[in-house]
Amino acid sequence: MTQSHLPGDPDPIRRRDFLLGIAATGLGAAGGRSVEKGADPDPDVVDLETLRAASRLSGLAFTDEELKAALDDLRREWPRWRTSAGLPNGVAPTLGRVDAPCAREPSSWKPSRELDDDIADEEASGPLHYQPAYVLAHRIRKGEITSLALTRHFLERMKRLDPKLLCVVTLLEERALAQARAADADLAAGRVRSALHGVPWGVKDLFSVPGAPTTWGAAPFEHQVLDETAEVVARLDAAGCVLLAKLSTGALAMGDRWFRGRTRNPWNLEQGSSGSSAGPASATAAGLVGFAIGTETLGSIVSPCTRCGTTGLRPTFGRVSRAGAMALSWSMDKAGPIARSIRDAELVLEIIAGADPKDVDTVARDFASEVAKPLAEIRVGRVDLGGRGRRDAEAYERVLKEIDALGFRTRPVTLPRPDRRMMAILDVEAAAAFDDITRDGRVRELTAQGPGSWPRIFRAARFIPGVEYVQACRMRTALKARMREAMAEIDVLVIPSYAQGILLTTNLTGHPTVVMPRRAGAGRSISFVGRLWGERNLARLAHAWQTSTSYHRARPNL
Numbered sequence: 001m002t003q004s005h006l007p008g009d010p011d012p013i014r015r016r017d018f019l020l021g022i023a024a025t026g027l028g029a030a031g032g033r034s035v036e037k038g039a040d041p042d043p044d045v046v047d048l049e050t051l052r053a054a055s056r057l058s059g060l061a062f063t064d065e066e067l068k069a070a071l072d073d074l075r076r077e078w079p080r081w082r083t084s085a086g087l088p089n090g091v092a093p094t095l096g097r098v099d100a101p102c103a104r105e106p107s108s109w110k111p112s113r114e115l116d117d118d119i120a121d122e123e124a125s126g127p128l129h130y131q132p133a134y135v136l137a138h139r140i141r142k143g144e145i146t147s148l149a150l151t152r153h154f155l156e157r158m159k160r161l162d163p164k165l166l167c168v169v170t171l172l173e174e175r176a177l178a179q180a181r182a183a184d185a186d187l188a189a190g191r192v193r194s195a196l197h198g199v200p201w202g203v204k205d206l207f208s209v210p211g212a213p214t215t216w217g218a219a220p221f222e223h224q225v226l227d228e229t230a231e232v233v234a235r236l237d238a239a240g241c242v243l244l245a246k247l248s249t250g251a252l253a254m255g256d257r258w259f260r261g262r263t264r265n266p267w268n269l270e271q272g273s274s275g276s277s278a279g280p281a282s283a284t285a286a287g288l289v290g291f292a293i294g295t296e297t298l299g300s301i302v303s304p305c306t307r308c309g310t311t312g313l314r315p316t317f318g319r320v321s322r323a324g325a326m327a328l329s330w331s332m333d334k335a336g337p338i339a340r341s342i343r344d345a346e347l348v349l350e351i352i353a354g355a356d357p358k359d360v361d362t363v364a365r366d367f368a369s370e371v372a373k374p375l376a377e378i379r380v381g382r383v384d385l386g387g388r389g390r391r392d393a394e395a396y397e398r399v400l401k402e403i404d405a406l407g408f409r410t411r412p413v414t415l416p417r418p419d420r421r422m423m424a425i426l427d428v429e430a431a432a433a434f435d436d437i438t439r440d441g442r443v444r445e446l447t448a449q450g451p452g453s454w455p456r457i458f459r460a461a462r463f464i465p466g467v468e469y470v471q472a473c474r475m476r477t478a479l480k481a482r483m484r485e486a487m488a489e490i491d492v493l494v495i496p497s498y499a500q501g502i503l504l505t506t507n508l509t510g511h512p513t514v515v516m517p518r519r520a521g522a523g524r525s526i527s528f529v530g531r532l533w534g535e536r537n538l539a540r541l542a543h544a545w546q547t548s549t550s551y552h553r554a555r556p557n558l
Helices: 015-025 048-057 064-081 133-141 147-165 173-188 231-238 278-285 302-308 342-352 390-404 420-433 435-440 454-461 466-486 499-509 535-549
Strands: 168-171 200-204 242-247 268-272 292-296 311-314 334-339 380-382 492-496 513-517 525-530
Touching (some): 064 420, 064 454, 133 147, 147 168, 147 200, 147 242, 231 342, 278 292, 302 311, 302 513, 302 525, 342 535, 390 492, 466 499, 492 499, 499 525, 525 535
Parallel strands (some): 200 242, 380 492
Antiparallel strands (some): 311 334, 492 525, 513 525
16 A cells, blocks of 8 residues: 655554544544534534644645634535535536547638728727727738837837836837837738738736746746747737737736736726736726737636726637646636727637647637628527616616617527536636645745635635535536527627626636627626637627727727
């Protein structure tokens, strides 16, 4: 039998003997109090000594204060664990894809005559830095401005405004200028690499770029340099886009606070930008980049886009490679564009979508060959907000009337409600992803240490029973089936961004979502949810509504 050393013990002991010892001394039942066979466990029976013993078994070194905090968190979850999942025996857990990795697919973009068509006058007006990325690309192709001049303009603006916004982690000035010169040279030689050729952009600092720090927003990784080009960055490089900077993320992809401070909302500098794609949303809203790449596990595109008044496109899970990006939850992480319009976001998705053998969850689907339905044939769903506040209900009805004015008749949809026990999926996967810093104590260097912070979550997740994690994955399988049924008769669901648990539901099921401002300015959004792999229909309807309302054209006063 394999022997294990426990911290502080001079002699090796057998793991099974250690477990038997716990049972014999009553540590598993709080200092001798027993649990009647077959009875529900009492949360008060699990005490500090229980967690000390469990920590020793796992080779963990937590302080008593840290264990007390974990105990508080676990006791709050205990009532949920005592409730049966109520699933038939045949429901398997969702544990990720198990088929062989796909071959790498090139970017979906193909040259088209449409590149130079359909530029609305109102989109092409105002300062360059606030114009949509597709308009900037049009100007570059037409010779109205060079990529180099545009890059210098954005770099100057970034240097001037970042002290207010705190959205830039690392400025990549030399790299950007070299890329801009190369983009101009390609154009002079008749080579157009993509619909966004020459446009400057920024990337959330979860993605690796050789020679630059990849900090993940966290003090323990402030000086981390990874010798890898993230797949998303490589695809945008190949598309002739110009990477200006690595943009801030809340520490380890939570919130808008990172090791230098808090990223600000350009509309209200007293307010944080929300997160965790804090820098991408702030920089895009402030006109520091043409577009940005963010990520979402549970709200990290939707939330900052809502706060900053930008447009986000969170693709179907598996549409975009996450290779070279920090992992938080392997089964929930997604990467997608943050832009000033849905047209921009769709063009970015054409570049970054595609299978990648370095990310086993990506799926081989040719995004370029996927065609949206004619606008009039797109079926639109709505929900009943029930007892939601009057102002929220009125705002939602206003959006539905705007959609009706486009010629649609929305139909009612009843959504499944997510069980909060499925949060164990994120908590356990995140704790596994950062087990090393939990074990060696670097997690204590993170700024946030209170309730709901990663350090608390990582420690508490160590004591979540394995059965509960698998049950949560099985609940997820059932949720996916119910969501497919709910979406069966519609192509796009229009819903307030935080109504009826839609944020948790769609992040668990992988459904694509577009988030857009629902009024001029920032702080209020509407979400359009598509069917799995239905980004084309989703973008077509979103574009029709967005251009008819023009809420997205409002700009902060900086």
